[in-house]
Amino acid sequence: MKIPEARGPVSAGLLDLLSGQPGADPAALANLHELVTVQLRAAGDIIEDEDFQLALFCLYELHYGGLEDVDDHWEWNPGLLGIRQLIEAPFEECLRSAALGCTTETRLPPEGTLSSDDVAAILFGLAAQESGPSMSRYVAKKATLEQLREFLIHKSIYQLKEADPHTWAIPRLTGRAKAALVEIQADEYGGGRPDRMHSALFARTMRGLGLEDHFGAYVDSVPAISLAAVNMMSLFGLNRRLRGAIAGHLAIYEMTSSRPNQLYGQGFRRHGFGAEVTGYFDEHVEADAVHEQIAGRDLAGGLVEAEPGLLGDVIFGATAVLAIDGRLSSLIMDAWDNSRSSLRAAVPAGL
Structure with a gap:
């Protein structure tokens, strides 16, 4: 996939980091981790957050077809995986909250008896x-x-x-x-x-x-x-x-x-x-x-x-x-x- 346009500081920082070689700039990786941490504190429902959703989309794409001109070694970079997990946690939380609004009136049988x-x-x-x-x-x-x-x-x-x-x-x-x-x-x-x-x-x-x-x-x-x-x-x-x-x-x-x-x-x-x-x-x-x-x-x-x-x-x-x-x-x-x-x-x- 071609590199998209950044939508905020997190996606901009990620795309800038991915333009380099994995492991070449540990400080840049640490700075991005800190930036994500700070931005998440101020974020609300990140399901519709342009910056975080684009960043997460690009992080996931490393596991699919990859990003144009991005070194494939980034896929399993421990620091980058840590950043992905930082974003995933509140994303999952928001998904679980949103899902609560879609319930069923079906009465569930006792646990362990479902066919x-x-x-x-x-x-x-x-x-x-x-x-x-x-x-x-x-x-x-x-x-x-x-x-x-x-x-x-x-x-x-x-x-x-x-x-x-x-x-x-x-x-x-x-x-x-x-x-x-x-x-x-x-x-x-x-x-x-x-x-x-x-x-x-x-x-x-x-x-x-x-x-x-x-x-x-x-x-x-x-x-x-x-x-x-x-x-x-x-x-x-x-x-x-x-x-x-x-x-x-x-x-x-x-x-x-x-x-x-x-x-x-x-x-x-x-x-x-x-x-x-x-x-x-x-x-x-x-x-x-x-x-x-x-x-x-x-x-x-x-x-x-x-x-x-x-x-x-x-x-x-x-x-x-x-x-x-x-x-x-x-x-x-x-x-x-x-x-x-x-x-x-x-x-x-x-x-």
């Missing part, structure tokens, strides 16, 4: 809750061509590397849950066909609307909440202790995907686009109707059957998705309802 079907039922109950304004219905019936492009730009922050954050969980799971996750991910990665990978299908959709199709092209254009939605996945996926949360995250993602993607496809067809553009959405209508069952019963349910103590984190992962996606949808819909762009900066030439 995989019980877990799936709880998750399906959560998925049925309204978490914010319906962007999918708006896209289907009202969105302008410019708004469709904005919609794709927001989604590109994850969809161009779709499935990668969840894949971190594979070696952390065993048995039924592991097999279920591998089954889902195999489909996400195209069943061995590069052109059928979901990230590749999304790239094709972006090209069809004249947008850049390489990962990170629009990082500078999206607000903090769009970054937070992806950072949440990386937080869950990269921390073994949160393996329950990443399972719950994927389960609710699959359970809330099929119908919205059907509506998204309708919105793009309304503007005259054919299968070259709508193929990504059409693929998810069918695939996720199957995946939601596997994710709910075999992945999340199988995990809780094997490790009952992880139920709380499974529910946390699911409700955090609903909370953050609801906030993102509200931000976008409020902008559109008031004839404003939902992006924070002009997009690169080509839109």
Whole structure:
């Protein structure tokens, strides 16, 4: 990913540090650690903090495709990992607080007696809750061509590397849950066909609307909440202790995907686009109707059957998705309802 523009002192300090060689300037690393500590004291809910979310996004990207001209040895630099953990702690705290607002009325059986079907039922109950304004219905019936492009730009922050954050969980799971996750991910990665990978299908959709199709092209254009939605996945996926949360995250993602993607496809067809553009959405209508069952019963349910103590984190992962996606949808819909762009900066030439 190309180096983005800094959004404050923390991201500026991080990007400056990453421009050098790991270990070459211990004082600079110590100074950044102190800066993060000081800035966190003054920060509130960092879910929508532009500076911290960009910094965290860049720190996580070191574990994915990397940052352009940044030495790969930074990935496991102990000092940098310490800085990441400093930011992760309040981020997780804020996510847990936000998730409390998305509860279910389902009465839980006594601890230790939950079956995989019980877990799936709880998750399906959560998925049925309204978490914010319906962007999918708006896209289907009202969105302008410019708004469709904005919609794709927001989604590109994850969809161009779709499935990668969840894949971190594979070696952390065993048995039924592991097999279920591998089954889902195999489909996400195209069943061995590069052109059928979901990230590749999304790239094709972006090209069809004249947008850049390489990962990170629009990082500078999206607000903090769009970054937070992806950072949440990386937080869950990269921390073994949160393996329950990443399972719950994927389960609710699959359970809330099929119908919205059907509506998204309708919105793009309304503007005259054919299968070259709508193929990504059409693929998810069918695939996720199957995946939601596997994710709910075999992945999340199988995990809780094997490790009952992880139920709380499974529910946390699911409700955090609903909370953050609801906030993102509200931000976008409020902008559109008031004839404003939902992006924070002009997009690169080509839109």
